[in-house]
Amino acid sequence: MREIAIDAIAAGGDGVGRDAGLVVFVPRTAPGDVVRARWASSGRFARGALVEVVRPAPDRVSPPCAHYREDRCGGCQLQHLGLPAQHGAKRQLVADALARIGRRTVDVASVVPSPNAWRYRRKLTLALRRGADGAWIAGLHPYDAPGDVFALRDCPITDERVVGVWRDVMAASTLFPRDADALRGAVRLLGDARDPNAPAAATFTLEGGARWARADEFLAAVPGIAGLWWAPDGGPRRLLRARGDAAAGASFAQVNAGMADRLHADVVAELRAVRPASLVDAYAGTGDVAVALAGDGARVTAIELDGDAAALAGERLAPFGGRVLAARVEDVLAGTLPAAAVLVNPPRTGLDAAAADVLERAAAGAFGAPPDVVVYVSCNPATLARDLGRMPSYGVRGATPYDMFPQTAHVETLVVLEPTTPDRHEVRT
DSSP, X not given: OEEEEEEEEOTTSOEEEEETTEEEEETTOOTTOEEEXXXXXXXXXXXXXXXXXXXXXXXXXOOSOHHHHHSXXXXXXXXXXXXXXXXXXXXXXXXXXXXXXXXXXXXXOOOBOOSXXXXXXXXXXXXXXXXXXXXXXXXXOBTTOTTOOEEOSOOTTXXXXXXXXXXXXXXXXXXXXXXOSEEEEEEEEOSXXXXXXXXXXXXXXXXXOSOOTTHHHHHHHOTTEEEEXXXXXXXXXXXXXXXXXXXXXXXXXXXXXHHHHHHHHHHHHHHHTTOOSEEEEETOTTOHHHHHHHHTTOEEEEEOSOHHHHHHHHHHHGGGTOEXXXXXXXXXXXXXXXXXXXXXXXXXXXXXXXXXXXXXXXXXXTTSSOOSEEEEEESOHHHHHHHHHTOTTEEXXXXXXXXSSTTSSOOEEEEEEEEOOTTOOOOOO
């Protein structure tokens, strides 16, 4: 056990300190803390365990969640930091990734705060374990014991209506598949659901088990569930029962609706600023941005691999003459160019190398006129930075982080790119 000063936050939310050249990552610490921790060195890096805060940082706060304090819940990573400090850490994470991985010196904007720092989540996924007495528990994993599950009583970053549906689900857990001892479930609020006093209507997705003989009884026992989905072991997810319009788009609702609205508005504004005659919306989901630009008169091509989302996007774009390609972006992107504007909103893994290569060649006019703008929405600063490093023919006009998931280390980033000449790699500001 040694004493160490913490001077930064790492990408996963751990505090970072240095001891005689060794970089030590210590969960649940804050920049400015002096702590005692245990660690075993492994080359130049070590992961430590916090023993005691000797001198707390000015930005340290008492986490309000009992599970965070007592069960070492891994769902949040930054509850021990005040919100301004969380925002500062996230801004620095984006800037550091762009500089270190992407070799881009970018003036990253201040973090756009979430309208709600608590009770914002409209979806909660829990691990389900059967105890020795046969009863099920639902919970999350300790950050330092990912194989364990503690029973969740409440989650203060989750909408109380979601938590309430989960309580009803567990009251009916004797009706889960009998051939499984470990399952996974997710409750998601349906529709707009912005008013916290409005009645809850939700979907429930259960993963695991080979046979669910009592699914109908389960749905009847939980009236708050409007749609019931099941993914059996080794099989695809399928809709078992739906009430009303629960089957339409239930999988595509935003987790943090208020923050998603702000990000959507900003993306649309950046695209409208160039008055594009044509747009390629890659990773389009159900087509929210594509529909907005098509309504302006742009010729829109949306690309979405998920069949259900692509079908819904196609229905929404049909009145405007837009088209949807249900395919991998890297397989079809080249065939959609040239376009005046391109939007990419990839998963955490970022762009496939082939897609990044297509965009890089597009900047040099390989498919006709280069795009006036490429808007990149990222949920992972590291893969964002890697992808920008693969596209040196674009300058960064702006980079703005969004606090989509307060109390966690996750950060969304909106980056606006403009093509430069192929031999100019400096950043535009």
